[in-house]
Amino acid sequence: MELRLCSCFSCSKGTKPEVIQYYVEAFKKTMQDPAVIEAHKKAGMALDFKDNKELGDLIKAQDKFARDVVNDLYK
Secondary structure (H helix, E strand, O other), X not given: OOEOOOOOOOOOOOOOHHHHHHHHHHHHHHHOOXXXXXXXXXXXXXXXXXXXXXXXXXXXXXXXXXXXHHHHHOO
């Protein structure tokens, strides 16, 4: 069994791009660390890094799904 958890970091609107990029790179580096990968593998957890743009697209898609599809289930 694979446990999927989502964790993200958000910044206030207007945060300087270089600050956002700093965190993107820090998370990417951490998630590519062999020790982190092995620890997650042993725990049965997956890693799936998404940068700020990819994560934003995913959140928008999930929001659309929730509004368009899930709401239709309860009509």
